[in-house]
Amino acid sequence: MTAATAHGAAVVEPAESPLTPESWGKLGMWIFLAGDAVGFGTLLAGYGAMRATSADWPNPYEVLGINLTAIMTFLLICSSVTMVKALEWLGKGDRRRAINFLLYTAAGGAIFVSLQAYEWTHLIHRGLLINGNPWGASLFGTSFFLVTGFHGLHVTAGVIYLVSMVRWVLNRPDPAASYNGVEILGLYWHFVDLVWIMVFTFLYLL
Amino acid sequence: MATAHAHPNYMKIFWWLAALTVVELIVVFLPFGKLTNGTLLCALALGKAALVAAFFMHLRFETKTLTWIAFTPLAIATLLIFVLMPDGFAVAKKTQAASAPAAVAPAKH
Numbered sequence: 001m002t003a004a005t006a007h008g009a010a011v012v013e014p015a016e017s018p019l020t021p022e023s024w025g026k027l028g029m030w031i032f033l034a035g036d037a038v039g040f041g042t043l044l045a046g047y048g049a050m051r052a053t054s055a056d057w058p059n060p061y062e063v064l065g066i067n068l069t070a071i072m073t074f075l076l077i078c079s080s081v082t083m084v085k086a087l088e089w090l091g092k093g094d095r096r097r098a099i100n101f102l103l104y105t106a107a108g109g110a111i112f113v114s115l116q117a118y119e120w121t122h123l124i125h126r127g128l129l130i131n132g133n134p135w136g137a138s139l140f141g142t143s144f145f146l147v148t149g150f151h152g153l154h155v156t157a158g159v160i161y162l163v164s165m166v167r168w169v170l171n172r173p174d175p176a177a178s179y180n181g182v183e184i185l186g187l188y189w190h191f192v193d194l195v196w197i198m199v200f201t202f203l204y205l206l
Numbered sequence: 207m208a209t210a211h212a213h214p215n216y217m218k219i220f221w222w223l224a225a226l227t228v229v230e231l232i233v234v235f236l237p238f239g240k241l242t243n244g245t246l247l248c249a250l251a252l253g254k255a256a257l258v259a260a261f262f263m264h265l266r267f268e269t270k271t272l273t274w275i276a277f278t279p280l281a282i283a284t285l286l287i288f289v290l291m292p293d294g295f296a297v298a299k300k301t302q303a304a305s306a307p308a309a310v311a312p313a314k315h
Contacts, residue, residue: 030275037276041283049290053297061234070231077223080262084216091213183264190262194255201251205234206244 023180026187033191036154040195043150044202047143058135064123064144066204072115073200079108080193083186090182095175098182099166105189106162109155116152120145144203151199154192161185219261226254 051057086101123144130145132138165185169178233246260266265273 027272030272034275034279037279038282041279042286045283045286045290048287049294052294055301066231066234070227073227074224077220077227080258081216081220084213084262088213088216187263190258193262194258197251197254197258201230201247205230205247 023184025180025184029184029187033187036191037195040147040150040198043143043147044198047147047202050137050139050143054137054139056136058133058137058140060140060204060206063128063133063135063140064204068115068119069200069204072112072119073196075108075112075115076193076196079105079112080190082108083189087179087182087186090169090175090179093175095169095178098175099169102162102166102169102182106159106166109159109162109189109192113152113155113159116148116155120148147199147203151192151195154195158189158192161188214261214266216261219257222257223254226250226257 082101082104086098086105089095089101090098127134128141128144130141133141162185165182168181169175172178230247230250233243233250236243236246238246259276263276265276
C-alpha cells in the first residue's frame with residue numbers, strides 16, 4: 001500500500017496534510033468539544049431569548065450575589081494553570097510533579113463543585129426553585145439550575161476524568177508516552193473553564 | 207517529541223485572566239446603562255475565552271483546521287440568537303397589544 005501511494009496517488013495528488021500529526025485523539029476531543037459547545041451555546045441563546053421576552057426577569061446579580069461566584073471563577077482559572085503546569089512537567093520528563101499538578105487540578109474542580117452545591121442549597125433556602133421564585137419570572141430559576149447544573153456536571157465529569165488519568169499516567173513508566181493523553185485531558189478541562197467564563201458573564205453579571 | 211511546540215508564558219495568561227475578571231466585576235457597577243455595560247461584558251467574556259482557547263488549549267500553535275472547528279459552535283450560537291429574535295419581537299408586540307385594549311378592538315369577518 002505504501003508503495004502504491006508513493007508511486008501513484010501521492011505523486012499525482014499529494015496526500016492531505018494530517019490535521020494533528022501527534023494524535024488523532026486530539027482531533028476527536030476537539031470535535032466532541034465543538035458538539036458540546038453547541039449544547040452550551042443553545043442553552044445560553046435560549047436563556048437570552050427567555051429573558052428578553054420576559055417582563056419581570058429578576059436582576060441576576062442582586063438575587064444570586066456575585067462574591068462567591070467570583071471566587072469560583074478565580075478557582076477555575078487557577079485550576080487551568082495547574083493543568084498546563086502538569087503538562088509542562090510531563091514534557092520535561094518529571095512524572096511525579098506532573099501527577100501532583102493533576103491532583104491539584106482535580107482538587108480545584110472538587111472545591112468548585114462543593115462551592116456550587118453550597119450556593120444551590122443557599123439559594124433554594126431563599127426560595128429560588130426550578131419552577132418559581134419570589135423575585136419574578138419563574139423561568140429565571142429554571143434556566144439558572146439548568147445551565148449551572150449542566151456546567152457542574154461537566155466539572156464533576158472532569159474531576160473523574162482527571163483522577164482516572166492520574167492512574168493512567170502512573171501505569172506508563174515513560175512520561176513521553178502519556179503526554180498526548182494528558183494534553184487531550186487538558187483540552188477538556190480548559191473547555192470547562194472557558195464555558196464557565198461565558199456562564200458567569202451571561203447568568204450572573206449581565 | 208514531547209515538547210513538540212514551545213510552551214507559552216502561562217503565568218502571564220493567568221494574570222491577564224485574573225485582571226479581566228476584576229474589570230468585569232467593576233463594569234457591572236458602572237453607570238453607563240444596560241446596553242453599554244452588556245456590550246462591554248460580552249466583549250470581556252469573549253476576550254477571556256479567546257485567551258483560554260489560544261494559549262491554554264494551544265490553538266495558536268496548532269493547524270488552522272482546529273481553529274475552524276472551534277469557531278463553528280460560536281457561529282451556530284450567534285445564528286441561533288438571530289433565529290430566536292423574531293419570536294422575541296412577536297412576544298413583545300403581543301404584550302404591548304394586551305396592555306393597550308384599543309389595539310385589539312377590530313372584529314374578524
